[in-house]
Amino acid sequence: MKEREAESMNDQNEKIRKIFADVLGIPVEKIDDDLQYNSIPEWDSIAHMALITALDKSFDIMIETEDIIDMSSFGKAKEILQKYEVVL
């Protein structure tokens, strides 16, 4: 059971990573947990809006205001999305 959970978590993280890469227009390899909001020109406030929209759509959720403004890194995004119990 544990293993399957871990596997599904991994799938979800990969899916989030793919969304980041598509929306920001950067290679998947450049996206790690430490990638910070506003640290690259590709991830500014306009891109952040697009990112939220893409995440909402892909996981069929509505991310809360507090979570939008806390999503300050890729690592943080993964952490935040966990609590939405997103279904893959």
Place this chain on the structure above:
Amino acid sequence: MNFWDLSHSGKSIVVNNSETRKNYSYLEFQDRVDAFKAEMAAQNTKGKTLGFIFCRNSPAALAGYLAALQGKQAVCLLSVQLADFLRDELIRIYQPDWIWAPSEMGALPNNYDGKREWEGYRLSCISRESKGTEIHPDLAVLLSTSGTTGTPKMVRLSYRNLQANAESIAEYLRLTSNECPVTTLPMHYSYGLSVVNSHLQVGATLLLNNHDMMTRSFWNLFKEENPTSFAGVPYTFQMLHRLKFEQMQLPSLRTITQAGGHLDVQYQEYFQKACGRMNVRFFVMYGQTEATARISYIPVEKLSDCLGSIGISIPDGRMEADPETQELIYHGPNVMMGYAESRKDLNKGDELNGRLRTGDIVRQDERGHFYIQGRLKRFIKPFGLRVNLDDLESMIKKRFQKACYCTGDDSHLLIAVPHENLTQEVKNLMVDTYGMKLSTLRVSTLTDIPRLETGKVNYAALKDALLK
């Protein structure tokens, strides 16, 4: 008295920088400005000079700007995000006598010497005797017409332009010294600059900030410093909408203003309702850099009747439609002196005499309100900043030696390229060099460009094809 004289000596705070949280009285801030003026005087002994300021919403940039105005120097305000080669091209074309830029900015051309650093900014002066042509005594500020695309075309604004627009804005927004705007736009952008100018005019507190609304830092600052107003362009309001503005607790907020392009009526209605409940005044405004910033606004109480309109002229201004072309003509003391394309144009006087052809096509309803119907010139404002589509086309052509076609609206920039293998390169050029946003950009391969009978590109059809 002019706003740049900082004459409101009784007022306690002027700058509250969100990074360092330093407060200055107007009087203390004047000491900063004096220090900058003294430095300038030591460097440039002869005549009127041109400075470039790369703007952040910081005390250093503001002090440099005010020192230039007080000292009757001319100053060009620019984005810190300008790509290095575009910046160097502007330096070549305008030959600034001095440059005031963040210390970490990439190396300047080697005929500039770094002279002095202060609060993260460095003053660099041209090392040889300036060959730059003389500068007109009325010229105060140069602003770019295009934000980060780096086209050398600048709007020439006089001291009178700046002061007149600051006074008009302070009047119709009924600003007082009790106001405290948090800066949400950059100073090199005419709208952002107008917020600074109009509030200095009344001796208000400026909360200088560089955080954007998608960050916790911004909202923490908001809670701690209790600003009374902010300004936004259409995408700011789309963000606020997504952040559920209507549920926010912002007790200090009294006014928000919107300009920088057309905000969809659905958003206007949303913000009108939300602001009504929060007891906040919501101003929808229209303007152009060519008119220093503001041309018209909708009085708050009239918004329901005027949704989608650009409202009425600001005090001291007047709007009319050209009877033949329906182009909006604006008259007022804030109409620019004219454009500049290089250093030699800085000696030109006022070429417009207070009359501006806006390039916007309008209709007027029976109550006298103007509605924008379209544009004569081909430009779009996908994130508040103007993008001239013809300029973009020629820049792409210059770079790739291939004809590409640009179209779009205030939400999208659409580009047709002749080969698949150009798609990524054009995207990169737009994003890396010209600061376009990937989320508003679409580049597609299209070999069959729709044309009119005259042989000219049919941009309306092209737009439809690219949006498919």
